[in-house]
Amino acid sequence: MSPPVLCRMRDAFLNGVMARMEADEKIFFLSADFGSPRLDVLAARYPGRWVNVGIAEQNLVNVAAGMALEGYATIAYAIAPFLSMRCYEQTRVNLCMLSQVRSLDVTLAGVGAGFSYDVSGPSHQALEDLSIMRTLPNLEVYSPADAVTAQGIATQRIGRGGVRYVRMDGKALPDLYAAPPELARGFQELQTGREVLLVATGYMTHRALETAALLQQQGIAAAVMDVFALQPLDQTAFQQALVSASLVVSLEEGFIGKGGLDALVRQALVGVPQRIPHLGLGLTPEYSFEVGERELRLDRAGLSASKLTARIATALA
Amino acid sequence: MAVNIADLEQKARDIWRATVAIHQRAPETRVASSLSAVDVLVCLYYGGLLRFDPRQPQWTGRDRVIMSKGHGAIAMYPILADLGYFPVAELERVARNGSILGGIPDPIIPGFETVNGSLGHGPGVACGLALALKRQRRPERVVVLVGDGEMHEGAVWEALMFAGHQQLDNLLLIVDNNARCMLNDTNKVNSLEPLADKFAAFGWVARACDGHDMRSVYNNLEVLLRTPQGRPAALIARTIKGHGVPSLEASPICHVLTIAPDECARLAGGQA
Numbered sequence: 344m345s346p347p348v349l350c351r352m353r354d355a356f357l358n359g360v361m362a363r364m365e366a367d368e369k370i371f372f373l374s375a376d377f378g379s380p381r382l383d384v385l386a387a388r389y390p391g392r393w394v395n396v397g398i399a400e401q402n403l404v405n406v407a408a409g410m411a412l413e414g415y416a417t418i419a420y421a422i423a424p425f426l427s428m429r430c431y432e433q434t435r436v437n438l439c440m441l442s443q444v445r446s447l448d449v450t451l452a453g454v455g456a457g458f459s460y461d462v463s464g465p466s467h468q469a470l471e472d473l474s475i476m477r478t479l480p481n482l483e484v485y486s487p488a489d490a491v492t493a494q495g496i497a498t499q500r501i502g503r504g505g506v507r508y509v510r511m512d513g514k515a516l517p518d519l520y521a522a523p524p525e526l527a528r529g530f531q532e533l534q535t536g537r538e539v540l541l542v543a544t545g546y547m548t549h550r551a552l553e554t555a556a557l558l559q560q561q562g563i564a565a566a567v568m569d570v571f572a573l574q575p576l577d578q579t580a581f582q583q584a585l586v587s588a589s590l591v592v593s594l595e596e597g598f599i600g601k602g603g604l605d606a607l608v609r610q611a612l613v614g615v616p617q618r619i620p621h622l623g624l625g626l627t628p629e630y631s632f633e634v635g636e637r638e639l640r641l642d643r644a645g646l647s648a649s650k651l652t653a654r655i656a657t658a659l660a
Numbered sequence: 661m662a663v664n665i666a667d668l669e670q671k672a673r674d675i676w677r678a679t680v681a682i683h684q685r686a687p688e689t690r691v692a693s694s695l696s697a698v699d700v701l702v703c704l705y706y707g708g709l710l711r712f713d714p715r716q717p718q719w720t721g722r723d724r725v726i727m728s729k730g731h732g733a734i735a736m737y738p739i740l741a742d743l744g745y746f747p748v749a750e751l752e753r754v755a756r757n758g759s760i761l762g763g764i765p766d767p768i769i770p771g772f773e774t775v776n777g778s779l780g781h782g783p784g785v786a787c788g789l790a791l792a793l794k795r796q797r798r799p800e801r802v803v804v805l806v807g808d809g810e811m812h813e814g815a816v817w818e819a820l821m822f823a824g825h826q827q828l829d830n831l832l833l834i835v836d837n838n839a840r841c842m843l844n845d846t847n848k849v850n851s852l853e854p855l856a857d858k859f860a861a862f863g864w865v866a867r868a869c870d871g872h873d874m875r876s877v878y879n880n881l882e883v884l885l886r887t888p889q890g891r892p893a894a895l896i897a898r899t900i901k902g903h904g905v906p907s908l909e910a911s912p913i914c915h916v917l918t919i920a921p922d923e924c925a926r927l928a929g930g931q932a
Contacts, residue, residue, distance in 0.1 A: 371795075391795070394826070402784045402818035409788015412773070413796070417788075432778060433815070437785055440775045444767050 349515035353454045355490035356511060357381035359497025360418055364389055367502045371410055375403045375421035377454070382420070400430040407449045408437035416448035416502040422460070423453030423510045427472035438506040439481045450501050451508045456486065456545045457596030459513030461637040465630040469510060473544070473595070474602035476508045477573045483507035484573040485526075488519055488548035492571050495523020512546050514637070519548065519569065529576030532584060536564035539655055540588030544570045544604050547594040550641070553648035554594075554655070561656060573607055582611050585619060592622045592655055596641070599625035622658050624651065663707050665875045672702040672874065676904060678738035678751065681928035683919060686755035689763050692902035692914040693732030696838035696871070697805065700897050703877045704803065704834075705739050709885050711800065714744035717770040723800050724789050726773050728782020729807035729836060730764040731915075736771070737761055745771040780813025782806060783833060787819050790831040790892075801885060803832045809841035812850050817862075823892040824863025831892040832884055833864075836871065838901035842915045855896055865889045871897030 357379060364370045364385070372385060372393035386393055396403050400421055407417040419426065427434075438449055453472070460467035476484045483505060487493040493511055500507060524531040533548070534555060543551035548569040555565035568584060570576070585591055591612065595604040605623030612619050626644050633640075641647055645654060676698045683691035704710055704725070713719045727733040734754070741748045746760065746769070753759035760769050764777040774785055786804040793800055810816065823831055841849045852858070859866035867884065869876040877897060884893040902908020905919055905927065919927065 371792075394791070396822055397818075397825075399818040399822070401815040402787070402822050405781060405784025405815065405819065406788040406791065406822065409785040409790075410792040411788070412785070413789055413792030415792055433781065433784070436775050436778050437781055441767065 349517060350490040351379075351515045352487060352490050352493035352511035353379050354381040355494040356452060356497045356509070357385055359494040360501065361385050361388065362498055363501045364392060367416065369415050370418070370502055371415045372418045373403055373407050373420065375400050375419070375425070377421050400425050401433050404430045404433035404451070405437055408433070408441060408447065411447040411449045412445060416450075418450045418452055418501065420452045422467065423455040423469040423472055424467060426451055426453040427469065427476055427508065427510070431475065434482070434508075435479060439479045442481050442506045446504065447506055448502060448504050449506045450497075451506075453508065453510045455513045456510045457512070458637040458640050459546065461640060462634055464634075465632065470597045470626055471601065472508075472510055473573055473597055473604065474606070477607070478602065481506060483575060485509045485571060486544040486573060487511060487571050488543075488545050488569050489516055491518050491520040491523055496526065499523065499526055510545070514546075516546065516549060524569070524571060526572060527575070527577065528580060529572035529574075530568055530570045530581060530584070533567045533569055536566040537589070538564045539590045539592060539659060540566045540568060540585065541592050541594060542568045542570060542585075542604065542608055543594040544573070545596060547596050547646075550646065550648060550651065551594050554651040557648055557652040558655060561652070563656065563659065565655075570604060570607070573604070576607070578611065578614075582615050585611055586615050586617050588619060590620050590622065590659060592624060592658070594646070594651070595625040596646070597625055598628040599623050601628055622655070624654065663878060665878060668703055668706055668878065669874045671706050672699050675702050675735060675738050675742075677928050679735045680905070680919065680924060682734055682737060682751060682754050684921065684924040684928050685752065686763065687918045688755055689734045690731040690915060691734065691919060692905070692908045692917060693729065693807065693838070694734040695903045695905065695908070696899035696901045697729070697732050697836045698735045698903065699872050699874055700805070700834055700836065700877055700899070701735055701739055703874060703881055705743065707878050707881065709881050710803070714740070714771070717745060721800060724773055724786070724802045726782040726786050726789075726802070726804040727765060727776055728786075728804050729779065729810050730776025732807060732836060733765045733776065736765060740769070740771040745769075779807070779810040780815040783816050783819035783823070786831055786833070787823050787826070787828060790823070790828040791826060793830055794828065801830045801832060803834065805834045805836060808835055808837045808839060808846050808852055808855075809849070811835070811852055812841075820859070820862045820864065827863070827890065828892045829888060829890050833892065833894045835894065835896045836899055837896050838899045840901040840912060840915060842913070844912050859894045864892045864894050866894040866896060868896040868898065871899035872903060
């Protein structure tokens with residue numbers, strides 16, 4: 344049996360962008376000299392509707408904002424750590440502030456979530472982006488776990504108003520969904536289990552499913568939740584989902600204790616009357632200069648499926 | 661229609677006094693940086709060079725003006741009020757609780773396009789506006805005012821490079837070249853010269869003029885706005901920070917200085 348064909352999130356997202364461009368002439372694509380074979384298709388299909396601004400993320404966001412003021416829905420496409428951090432203030436001022444008083448439609452599409460550019464070193468790794476982007480008002484923050492979700496974000500959100508950051512994995516991952524989940528809800532339960540709830544985002548959602556399978560072998564029933572939108576998120580539904588568990592474990596390929604997924608979960612738990620224990624698992628806030636693949640890095644951080652299983656079993660004991 | 665330079669000069673004196681009067685009521689405003697731009701702004705708005713409609717601030721047929729040097733835009737308040745963008749009475753409330761007119765202007769004020777105050781953003785956003793207008797084959801122009809000190813921001817040069825490469829000939833960048841930053845003369849902090857050569861090297865048409873000589877300002881703006889250049893255009897207006905106020909003109913740190921209340925009252929009263 345041949346292995347399943349894996350689709351990169353960026354390619355699925357770009358397919359979604361092209362579907363929107365076909366339907367709406369006011370969608371314009373901007374890249375900071377970042378590509379993809381699918382972008383080559385887009386460029387050939389819509390030569391007058393895309394521009395490579397060069398390696399200049401600050402200008403990328405400013406140009407995207409300016410065009411959006413003129414009624415375009417713009418997509419600003421770049422490597423995730425640079426798109427989120429190099430031009431953070433352009434996003435803050437010209438997207439998040441300005442969109443509060445002017446109608447804007449801008450999608451920051453970043454590729455390279457977490458360790459997905461594993462051997463390129465810490466500059467290329469996005470371990471802080473979800474934390475810092477979710478501090479910004481007026482910004483939707485998406486962290487899809489598969490290509491289906493990434494394409495759904497493109498087709499459902501581009502051209503519908505608002506500004507958003509989409510952080511996509513650099514590696515091809517198996518699909519988790521047959522059809523895009525309901526974006527406005529922000530999360531989706533992928534499997535049920537009454538003893539522990541694993542709340543994860545992006546690549547770690549796959550890790551959560553693997554971990555749940557190992558826990559099952561130990562007789563521990565684990566539920567798995569995929570958080571694909573850190574904001575907005577249906578807070579009431581999220582809280583209801585959390586309180587059904589006796590232990591909530593958040594899993595993120597990002598720094599813990601810095602305002603990321605663990606903070607989202609903790610904040611939700613503070614608002615419920617029940618006392619639900621929460622274990623926040625992710626990366627210790629420090630940079631690694633050691634060259635190594637993603638799985639090696641995650642294993643060192645105690646985030647391999649087997650180590651996670653042991654940590655969770657210990658927490659439940 | 662021929663423009664009357666003497667009328668523009670008289671209007672500039674009125675706006676200058678009104679700007680000082682705002683500063684008198686709101687000493688926290690950056691007056692020195694505002695006074696250097698008065699003549700250029702008056703020429704733009706009263707010289708018949710811009711398309712705008714105060715009754716419809718977001719009219720799609722307007723030329724887009726971005727006040728990238730937000731700190732120095734207090735002079736825009738009396739201009740916009742005089743033109744009818746908002747009631748003149750609002751000028752009495754600058755920086756007061758609940759006013760639309762803050763120490764730095766933002767787009768809640770009719771006539772302003774973008775969020776100002778963080779320097780260096782205007783040129784890039786202006787590039788986006790200009791690119792969008794060109795792609796739609798629209799005739800409106802984009803004018804962005806920057807300060808010379810603001811040009812230390814790297815994002816400005818990303819935008820200049822982009823505009824040159826994209827040949828955004830509907831974009832005019834005016835440099836209020838008052839030659840001072842916050843702490844010292846610009847050429848002692850981080851020199852920009854030769855600025856005109858730098859624009860040329862980035863693919864721009866650049867002109868320089870005395871930013872307080874109304875005829876020269878008008879003639880240069882008219883050429884750059886009315887004659888197709890095929891490239892983005894820059895006007896480097898040599899100005900004086902704190903123009904018309906001796907105590908400010910004399911100090912390299914006038915950006916952070918206020919005018920003494922008695923001097924302010926005398927100047928705003930028109931005895932200067």
